[in-house]
Amino acid sequence: MPQSQIATIRKIREYAKEAHELQDDTMDLDPSSTEARLAQTVKELQTRVQEQQAALDKLKSQSNVDLDAAAHASEDPRQKLQQLIAVKDAYTRLKPTATFLPAPGSVLPALLAARTLQQNVRATKQNITSTQAQLTTKEATLRREEGNLHDANLLTQAMETRIERLRAQREDRSQKTPAQLARELIAAKRAQKKDYDTEMQRLGEAMNDFINDYLSGMLAAEELGGPVVGDMLDVEDDTLAVGFTKKGRAKSTKKPVSEKTRQRKIDQIWGKKAAAVEDEEEEPPTEAEAADAEMRQLIENLFATLVGPGGGKAYFQLERDSAASRFLVRAKIAQFHPRDAKKLRLIDFGRELDD
Structure with missing residues (x-):
């Protein structure tokens, strides 16, 4: 290895050692002498300010020049040149003058460093x-x-x-020939129709199960003055038979309700059509069954109106305001006429796509 590189490495190591020693040294922060050093520093600064003020006063007394006017550049080129010469002469005289530095024991450097930090x-x-x-x-x-x-x-x-x-x-x-394309198109349409029919059948069965198992009881409860569909999920037949209070709460089931009173209430709300049965031996329908039949009939009438002559613009005329019609409107399935609440129609979701 060349001697120059060896000397450089040695100097780097020496510098690193000195830096570590300086880093390990603790700063002299003796609290007992801090106030005295601060007072001494303030005194030195005040003395220096007094000396500068005395020198400035002496300069003002010995010079006939207006310092305020001389502090600004004159508009006269000759006078401005004299000012520049005077400034140059002042800098030349002050250059060899030693810079004022605080005493070795002064805390001014530490204060300045602390302020900067x-x-x-x-x-x-x-x-x-x-x-x-x-x-x-x-x-x-x-x-x-x-x-x-x-x-x-x-x-x-x-x-x-x-x-x-x-x-x-x-x-x-x-x-392919046009005949082959036509046969393929017909086969595709038939397969698509078959899929649609299968899906429609599945959805119809699911809707029937939903109406029979869940919705019919809630619709009957709303018709009888109970809570709105969705507020009371499990509605028993005994609860529907007893009825609800004016505040929408279920009445007590301690006293049994006669079948005549119960059937008369069903006839008043859903009409005698709900009580009609094909076989005289069958039992009369319950409140949930009557609401179930009304919902299915309403959906059937709305579908018939939708596919009828008026298309999606035709409305079905309701016989009365029922919980079934209100539920379809709340579920965004149907909509009332803007000016007649007795008219209802299904929302034709595919109309825009067909157009």
Whole structure:
């Protein structure tokens, strides 16, 4: 290894050793002499200020120049040149003068250093707060942009897949005769209709189960003055037989209700059609069964109106304001006429797509 490199490494090691020694040294902060050193420093500064003030007063007394006027540049070029020459001469004379430094035991350097550190700490804290706010905003923007990028990538992928599928279909159709295309289209439509019929049957069965198991009891409770559909989920037949109070609470079931009174109430609310039975040996319908029949008949009438001559614009004329019609409106399945609450129609969700 060259001697120059060896000497450089040795100097680096010596500097590192001295730096560690200076770092390990404790600062002299003797509390007993702090006040005395501060007083001595203040006294030195006051003495220095008095000396500077005396020198300034002496300069004012010996000079006939207006210092206030000389402090500003003159508009006269010649006078301005004289001012610059005077300033240059002053700097030349002051250059060899020794700089004023505090005494070795003065605490002024420590105070100045402490003030500088305090200012730096305050500025750093302010910058940290500002940076944290900016970082939060940038992170939110980054997450939003990442979400937008993810959505754009998904859309791009879906569009590319769709384009490839359309290209393949076009190439496949270009190789087939019109008769083959017609047969395939008819087969596809038949398969689609079959799927729709199967799905409609499944949904119809699910709707029937829902009405029979859950909705009929709640509709009957609302018709009898009880809570609105959805507020009381489990409604028993005994509760419906007894009825509800004016406040919508179930009455006590201690006293049994006669079948005549119960059947008369059913006839008053749902009409005698609900009590009609095909076989005389069958028992009369309960409140839940009457509400079930009314809901099914209402849905059937609304569907018939929807597919009838008026299409989605025609309304079905209601015989009365029932819990079934109110439930369909609250569920966003049907809607009343804007000017007649006795007219109801289903909301045709596919009308815009068909148009």
